[in-house]
Amino acid sequence: MGKGEKLSDVRSKSNDTLPQEGFRGGQECYNLYERLMDMTDFADNIVLGDCLDLFPKVEDNSVRTMHTSPPYNIARDYEGYSDDLNEKEYLDRIKEVLSECKRTLVPGGALFWQTGYTTEQGGYIKPLDHLTFNLFRELGFHLKDRIIWRYWGGMAFKSKFTNKHETILWWVKPGVRTTKSRFDVFPVREATKFHDSRNNLFGRNPGNVWEVDRIAFGSNDQTSHIAVFPEEISDRIVLTTTCEDDLVLDPFCGSGTVCKMAKARGRHFLGFEISPLYHRESVNRVSLQARGELLSVLSEILKEHILRVGESMKLSMVAEKVNTILSPLSLEPYEKIITKPYLDALCEGREDGVKKSDKISLWKDVEEILPPVGSGRTGNDPFGLVSLVNGAYMKAYKLHKVYGSAMRFHLVARWVNSLRRALEQDRKEAWRYIVSCLVNSETGSYRQEHGRITLVSRGNRIKSDIAEQPTGKDSQREGAVPTLF
Numbered sequence: 001m002g003k004g005e006k007l008s009d010v011r012s013k014s015n016d017t018l019p020q021e022g023f024r025g026g027q028e029c030y031n032l033y034e035r036l037m038d039m040t041d042f043a044d045n046i047v048l049g050d051c052l053d054l055f056p057k058v059e060d061n062s063v064r065t066m067h068t069s070p071p072y073n074i075a076r077d078y079e080g081y082s083d084d085l086n087e088k089e090y091l092d093r094i095k096e097v098l099s100e101c102k103r104t105l106v107p108g109g110a111l112f113w114q115t116g117y118t119t120e121q122g123g124y125i126k127p128l129d130h131l132t133f134n135l136f137r138e139l140g141f142h143l144k145d146r147i148i149w150r151y152w153g154g155m156a157f158k159s160k161f162t163n164k165h166e167t168i169l170w171w172v173k174p175g176v177r178t179t180k181s182r183f184d185v186f187p188v189r190e191a192t193k194f195h196d197s198r199n200n201l202f203g204r205n206p207g208n209v210w211e212v213d214r215i216a217f218g219s220n221d222q223t224s225h226i227a228v229f230p231e232e233i234s235d236r237i238v239l240t241t242t243c244e245d246d247l248v249l250d251p252f253c254g255s256g257t258v259c260k261m262a263k264a265r266g267r268h269f270l271g272f273e274i275s276p277l278y279h280r281e282s283v284n285r286v287s288l289q290a291r292g293e294l295l296s297v298l299s300e301i302l303k304e305h306i307l308r309v310g311e312s313m314k315l316s317m318v319a320e321k322v323n324t325i326l327s328p329l330s331l332e333p334y335e336k337i338i339t340k341p342y343l344d345a346l347c348e349g350r351e352d353g354v355k356k357s358d359k360i361s362l363w364k365d366v367e368e369i370l371p372p373v374g375s376g377r378t379g380n381d382p383f384g385l386v387s388l389v390n391g392a393y394m395k396a397y398k399l400h401k402v403y404g405s406a407m408r409f410h411l412v413a414r415w416v417n418s419l420r421r422a423l424e425q426d427r428k429e430a431w432r433y434i435v436s437c438l439v440n441s442e443t444g445s446y447r448q449e450h451g452r453i454t455l456v457s458r459g460n461r462i463k464s465d466i467a468e469q470p471t472g473k474d475s476q477r478e479g480a481v482p483t484l485f
């Protein structure tokens with residue numbers, strides 16, 4: 001972790017219960033500026049090595065959530081290790097890993113184990129969740145849910161139906177009843193198909209069949225890795241089962257998707273990866289992600305409106321430009337469209353303050369400002385700010401494309417409130433400080449030298465960006481140290 005920081009310190013900072021109202025936009029916004037100051041004291045890492053060698057360095061009961069996908073033992077052409085063990089050897093290894101997962105998770109902590117199939121001689125297949133099921137049971141884990149990732153794309157089969165799914169078993173470490181283990185569906189509610197006054201204003205629980213595209217060849221998210229998770233999957237897991245500052249771990253970290261999403265949401269992360277190539281790429285990938293929501297959105301604004309790649313500008317000038325763009329920030333003009341009590345309810349993520357009979361007209365009003373994604377309509381956004389921030393959000397977090405208008409408005413409003421809080425402090429100093437935090441957290445995109453900020457990469461094509469990455473000390477700061485401790 002950060003200078004002089006132990007995992008136990010991180011653990012003691014994480015909350016044991018979900019913050020209630022604040023989590024939805026009240027308290028969290030007020031504290032965000034202070035939290036950023038805290039967070040820069042940590043340096044989170046992806047560590048090169050065998051997870052079984054590295055796990056012993058992680059403290060007992062320190063990890064809130066793990067999301068991982070082990071090798072499938074199908075002789076895949078991974079870099080740096082054999083994916084072709086006999087079944088007993090394979091299961092023995094997985095059992096060792098699972099014991100370490102159990103030791104390091106907090107009681108009630110979640111282990112999302114994502115797998116497909118393994119094969120045996122003659123081409124028979126065995127579902128991996130079935131093969132390893134009893135290992136989890138023997139260790140005392142409780143199964144909370146079985147999520148199906150239903151994907152689009154993938155190779156077509158000739159002799160049977162083309163495979164279109166993987167499973168994610170959600171195991172819970174004993175110590176807290178499974179029904180009581182942490183889960184907050186609010187941040188991932190998705191758009192309902194029809195507006196009905198009985199429906200939740202912010203959308204529905206997405207259920208346990210997740211339809212998400214695979215990472216396509218040639219897409220921006222592609223790396224050299226052959227099994228990259230889509231970001232939406234990790235994002236959902238991080239958002240529903242962890243709070244800010246919690247620790248998220250992926251012992252088979254691959255291209256670093258889980259670590260990237262944990263960082264994007266302001267969680268601490270730790271990844272282990274055995275292959276030097278994947279390790280290097282994942283470190284670079286995570287270095288192109290800003291830490292937490294406020295910085296992620298701010299980064300999009302800098303890249304869209306302030307700096308061009310290769311351009312450098314004085315920190316004070318960047319701060320001034322950000323201030324000029326964002327100072328007029330206000331939700332007041334929206335009161336003309338949405339009545340004040342309902343605007344407050346939307347901003348705070350409260351649907352209890354909205355009369356059932358008014359829900360449909362409220363939906364209509366919000367959709368005038370922010371039409372559903374893919375509807376082809378442009379919004380009637382009186383200030384343009386909601387569109388600005390929303391555009392940044394859409395880029396920073398892909399998940400937002402499944403959100404309904406009310407949810408997107410809520411997210412923007414939460415962010416607007418955070419900024420207002422930050423701006424209430426000494427404006428120039430606040431911005432200077434926040435922009436410096438951004439540069440230090442997104443080391444792959446920005447460089448700061450002699451009081452000037454340079455945008456070195458927009459980070460929108462991971463594979464080609466890797467070749468372009470500067471190899472200097474600064475660009476390697478984010479977790480590039482080969483050992484953690």
Ligand SMILES: C[S@@+](CC[C@H](N)C(=O)[O-])C[C@H]1O[C@@H](n2cnc3c(N)ncnc32)[C@H](O)[C@@H]1O
Pocket residue numbers: 049050051052068069070071072078079080081225227228229230251252253254255256257258272273274275278
């Ligand atoms: C299925 S992939 C994970 C992909 C990852 N979820 C992503 O989004 O890129 C499994 C990864 O585990 C790594 N691996 C295999 N054995 C390992 C070990 N003993 N310790 C650490 N990493 C290992 C492999 O190199 C591979 O990158």
